[in-house]
Each structure stands twice: as C-alpha cells, then as structure tokens.
Amino acid sequence: MLYRKYLKMxxxxxxxxxxxxxxxxxxxxxxxxxxxxxxxxxxxxFETVAGWTFYESLLMMGVVYVTYNFTECFARGYDEFPKLxxxxxLDRLLIRPVGIHYQIFGSRVEFVKLTRVFIGLIISVIxxxxxxxxxxxxxxxxxxATYLCGTVVVxxxxxxxxxxxIYTVENLEFLNIFxxxxxxxxxxxxxxxxxxxxxxxxxxxxxxxxxxxxxxxxMDTGSVPMWLCGIAPLLGMLFVIPCVLFFNFSLxxxxxxxx
Numbered sequence: 001m002l003y004r005k006y007l008k009m010x011x012x013x014x015x016x017x018x019x020x021x022x023x024x025x026x027x028x029x030x031x032x033x034x035x036x037x038x039x040x041x042x043x044x045x046f047e048t049v050a051g052w053t054f055y056e057s058l059l060m061m062g063v064v065y066v067t068y069n070f071t072e073c074f075a076r077g078y079d080e081f082p083k084l085x086x087x088x089x090l091d092r093l094l095i096r097p098v099g100i101h102y103q104i105f106g107s108r109v110e111f112v113k114l115t116r117v118f119i120g121l122i123i124s125v126i127x128x129x130x131x132x133x134x135x136x137x138x139x140x141x142x143x144x145a146t147y148l149c150g151t152v153v154v155x156x157x158x159x160x161x162x163x164x165x166i167y168t169v170e171n172l173e174f175l176n177i178f179x180x181x182x183x184x185x186x187x188x189x190x191x192x193x194x195x196x197x198x199x200x201x202x203x204x205x206x207x208x209x210x211x212x213x214x215x216x217x218x219m220d221t222g223s224v225p226m227w228l229c230g231i232a233p234l235l236g237m238l239f240v241i242p243c244v245l246f247f248n249f250s251l252x253x254x255x256x257x258x259x
Contacts, residue, residue: 065120067150149233150210209236
C-alpha cells in the first residue's frame with residue numbers, strides 16, 4: 001500500500017533526530033500542562049462556568065486535544081498546502097497517476113503530535129472517572145462519535161483553508177481564526193459566548209457538535225433536546241462535504257505558478 005510507505009518514510013525521517021523529537025514532545029507536554037493548569041486556576045475561583053464543573057470542562061479539553069492533534073498529525077499537508085503552490089510542487093503532484101488528496105496526506109506526517117493525542121486520552125479518562133455519568137450503550141456511541149466528529153470537522157477546516165490558498169497563493173492569517181481560534185474556543189462550553197458567536201460555531205463551523213451538544217447528551221444537561229444533542233456529531237461530520245467539494249472546485253481553477 002502506497003500510503004503505508006509514506007508513513008514508514010516519515011517515521012524513519014522523524015527518528016533520524018531522536019533527541020530533537022524528544023524535546024519537541026516534552027515541549028508539547030509542558031504546553032498542555034500549562035493549559036490545563038490555567039483552566040484549573042479558573043475553577044478555583046468559580047465552582048462552575050455556565051453550569052459546567054472542572055472535570056466536565058476537562059473532558060471537553062481532552063476531546064479537543066485528541067481531535068485537533070490527531071488531525072494535525074496526518075493531515076498536516078493541507079495546512080502547508082500554500083508551500084506546495086509557491087514551490088511549484090503542486091504541479092508535479094497533479095501530473096502523477098495518484099489522487100491529489102492521497103498525495104497531500106502523504107506529503108507531511110508529524111508523528112510527534114501523537115504525544116498530544118495520548119495526553120488528551122489520559123485527560124479524557126481522568127475526567128470521565130471523576131464524573132457521575134449513568135452510562136448506557138447510546139452514551140458510549142455518542143462519546144466515540146464525538147471524537148470522530150471533531151477529527152472530521154478539523155480536517156474540513158484544513159481542506160477549506162487549502163482551497164482558499166489556491167486563490168491567494170498563500171495561507172491568509174485570518175484563517176487561523178477558524179483553525180487555531182476554534183481550538184481555543186472549544187476548550188470551554190459554547191454557551192458561555194455571545195449568541196452570534198455561538199450560532200456561528202454551531203451552524204457554520206460545527207464546533208458545538210463535538211463540544212457542547214454531545215457532552216450535554218452524555219451528562220443529561222442543557223436546554224437543547226437530548227435527541228438533537230445525540231445526533232449532533234453525525235450532523236457535524238457533514239461539514240466536510242462542502243469543504244472537499246470547494247477544494248476540488250478550486251483545484252480545477254488552479255493555474256501554475258510558473259516556478
């Protein structure tokens with residue numbers, strides 16, 4: 001399988017500089033510890049935030065860490081798509097008898113991001129152990145779907161950003177509002193923000209579909225109907241469809257940079 005060869009190549013490349021990889025992983029762990037500590041200090045001053053306790057918010061952070069970093073690990077090529085355009089490498093990819101998405105996935109893999117994924121899973125487990133949840137089959141399925149939805153939505157954001165860069169020949173800084181910005185926003189319950197912001201990150205960029213809504217279903221809280229909270233991850237994953245269609249449409253409009 002070609003993609004397996006891509007993975008082996010990137011893994012071998014990463015371990016060529018093991019000390020550097022270890023230091024980068026340690027740096028990322030310290031950053032995550034700092035972010036969790038910041039949330040903990042917040043809850044030392046306030047028992048709840050919009051009705052959410054520390055461990056409930058910690059679960060939310062765990063979901064964010066897993067989904068964002070897993071996507072960044074394997075779909076980093078979309079985030080650096082403008083470099084392929086600027087260097088002329090995209091022209092070479094387009095004439096190969098292999099799908100463009102397949103090649104973008106294989107162009108950049110950052111295995112060090114899996115450190116954050118692992119820490120995110122640990123944080124999620126710690127939060128779940130300290131929460132009083134009446135588990136059933138549906139809640140387990142919704143929890144799994146929450147992680148899947150988050151991964152798909154973040155992937156859609158990367159694809160959308162890559163599609164826009166075809167017209168701008170560079171990655172515009174304002175797009176970080178939707179990628180990195182949505183990550184910071186997802187650390188906390190979506191209902192604490194202004195209504196227009198809540199609606200935007202629910203119906204336009206469906207962050208709430210792997211943030212507030214499915215976790216409300218799991219914890220039996222919130223004012224939104226439980227059935228809607230339960231299917232929110234499935235609805236959120238539909239976001240990737242227009243993103244991919246936009247990227248494919250934009251790629252047909254691509255003109256060589258002439259490099």
